[in-house]
Amino acid sequence: MTASTPQQRKKILVVSAHPEPRSLNASLTAFAVEHLRTAGHEVRVSDLYAMKWKATADADDFPDDVVDGRLEVMAASERATLAGRLSPDVAAEQEKVRWSDAVILQFPMWWFSAPAILKGWIDRVFTCGFGYGPAVPPPYGQGPLAGRRALLSVTVGARETSFSDRGVHGRLADVLHPVQHGLFWFTGMAPLEPFAVYGSNAVPVERFEAARREYARRLDGLFTDEPVPFRSLTGGDYDHDMRLLPGVEAPGTSGPDLHLLPRG
Amino acid sequence: MTASTPQQRKKILVVSAHPEPRSLNASLTAFAVEHLRTAGHEVRVSDLYAMKWKATADADDFPDDVVDGRLEVMAASERATLAGRLSPDVAAEQEKVRWSDAVILQFPMWWFSAPAILKGWIDRVFTCGFGYGPAVPPPYGQGPLAGRRALLSVTVGARETSFSDRGVHGRLADVLHPVQHGLFWFTGMAPLEPFAVYGSNAVPVERFEAARREYARRLDGLFTDEPVPFRSLTGGDYDHDMRLLPGVEAPGTSGPDLHLLPRG
Numbered sequence: 001m002t003a004s005t006p007q008q009r010k011k012i013l014v015v016s017a018h019p020e021p022r023s024l025n026a027s028l029t030a031f032a033v034e035h036l037r038t039a040g041h042e043v044r045v046s047d048l049y050a051m052k053w054k055a056t057a058d059a060d061d062f063p064d065d066v067v068d069g070r071l072e073v074m075a076a077s078e079r080a081t082l083a084g085r086l087s088p089d090v091a092a093e094q095e096k097v098r099w100s101d102a103v104i105l106q107f108p109m110w111w112f113s114a115p116a117i118l119k120g121w122i123d124r125v126f127t128c129g130f131g132y133g134p135a136v137p138p139p140y141g142q143g144p145l146a147g148r149r150a151l152l153s154v155t156v157g158a159r160e161t162s163f164s165d166r167g168v169h170g171r172l173a174d175v176l177h178p179v180q181h182g183l184f185w186f187t188g189m190a191p192l193e194p195f196a197v198y199g200s201n202a203v204p205v206e207r208f209e210a211a212r213r214e215y216a217r218r219l220d221g222l223f224t225d226e227p228v229p230f231r232s233l234t235g236g237d238y239d240h241d242m243r244l245l246p247g248v249e250a251p252g253t254s255g256p257d258l259h260l261l262p263r264g
Numbered sequence: 265m266t267a268s269t270p271q272q273r274k275k276i277l278v279v280s281a282h283p284e285p286r287s288l289n290a291s292l293t294a295f296a297v298e299h300l301r302t303a304g305h306e307v308r309v310s311d312l313y314a315m316k317w318k319a320t321a322d323a324d325d326f327p328d329d330v331v332d333g334r335l336e337v338m339a340a341s342e343r344a345t346l347a348g349r350l351s352p353d354v355a356a357e358q359e360k361v362r363w364s365d366a367v368i369l370q371f372p373m374w375w376f377s378a379p380a381i382l383k384g385w386i387d388r389v390f391t392c393g394f395g396y397g398p399a400v401p402p403p404y405g406q407g408p409l410a411g412r413r414a415l416l417s418v419t420v421g422a423r424e425t426s427f428s429d430r431g432v433h434g435r436l437a438d439v440l441h442p443v444q445h446g447l448f449w450f451t452g453m454a455p456l457e458p459f460a461v462y463g464s465n466a467v468p469v470e471r472f473e474a475a476r477r478e479y480a481r482r483l484d485g486l487f488t489d490e491p492v493p494f495r496s497l498t499g500g501d502y503d504h505d506m507r508l509l510p511g512v513e514a515p516g517t518s519g520p521d522l523h524l525l526p527r528g
Contacts, residue, residue: 019320019321019322019323019335019337020334020335020336020337022334023335049320049322053320055319055320055380055381055384056283056313056317056319056379056380056381056384057283057374057379057380058283058313059283059284070284070286071283071284071287072284073283073284073372074421074465108337110321110387111383111387111390111442111443111446112442112443112447113377113383113442113446114383115320115321115383115387116319116320116321116380116381116383116384116386116387116388117319117320117380119375119377119378119379119380119383120319120320120380120381120384122375123375123379123380124380126375140432157338158506159505159506161506161507162505162506162507164507165518166507166508166522167505167507167508168404168497168502168506168507168508168523169506170441170445170446170519170520170523171519174438174441174519174520175441175442175446177434177438177439178375178376178377178439178442179375179376181434182375182376182377182433182434182439183376201338233432238432241423241425241426241431242422242423242425242426242431242432242433243425243426243428243430243431243432244430244431244432252518253518254429254516254517254518254519254521255434255435255438255518255519255520255521256434256438256519256520257518257519258430259432259434
């Protein structure tokens, strides 16, 4: 069976956030698109800088929906979502996410998180009524975007040791936890372990080729690798106040690791 | 001795990021400004939405500094910083940070981090050569902005239990670690424990008044409360690859807690 049989032909959205078309990030986006298409998949790209994506959520997003002259972002975003009155740029991105079987976010890590333009894609696209809220299924595992895979592909200026288990910058998984757990898993998407290229300010050819080989392996596993084993909110591990029940974790576990199922 | 004696008169920058002038965030910013001024301090405010702050770092920030038509953000930002050729909006914010003895960031938590407009303030203001880089002192404790205090004041839609030690959203300190440790401590600023108002989508009057009293107490302690005891990179706890040395932490410590000095 090849990847182009109907069962394995998948739809993938790549969201890319770098201002320079000849950057490492742009190269990795182009590589992913070609690799996935060669494998028989459908790919769409949101190149946020090329699109001049509006980063800032503001009253202009809800021109018909300011109550008594006052903007309540969450309520306004839910009304606009449920009534089909979102701004066209946001509606178009929601359509791409709904269309997809997997979402890849490609970005340079700036100040230990996504560049503002990508944060603004998250802020504006994942509206109340689309990514969360009372009108959609509950978060963490069963959310409205369940059934999709999600992969972060990041470039990092620092060296890998500084993001290792004892590295001063923190473990990469912890630094990216707000997106992995707080965006992907919250909305129902199943995140894979992030893919990272370290020392990204100067990548010699041989290291770039090694990175592409590794990225190819990760892209090949997009629908078959095991996702990060986050706990489901409704799986019996949390109480009604959304706190992990006493004793369900392995002894000595703390912090973000509490929310992982024990491995093995 | 009162707060208005020269020894205690301090300079505080409040950066506020909410689109609605009658929001809870705007109220907390106004309260902080008045409370700090009444105590004799000088206060400046960067109201990012009112300023129409440009969130996205791009080639327009470095019109004279694109080498061979290619933008390398970090290198371009360092050249512009060291040559005094930053765009006027960025230069003005750097001047405010340099002027300050303390920085307060006031924002609603959107998708477990700062709104894009504030992330864009961080991305664009903390340039190479200002917040980090080879031309300034090393990060984590001795950085170029050392001597300043820093406080996050956040509003959070969810309830407090869900951000408690075992809460599903993660501990507030872990969710905010990329800013607390990765921005403030990295650049040399000493962060205090964050101040948070939970359940922020509906705050009855009595809870708002309690929140203001608690915030007043935190503002009164801005220069006297103990900062988060993050480890210094150059304090002997890390090796040359920026990894924590074996055995310096309390037994059983893992994740972000590794980078805290043991308490007590």
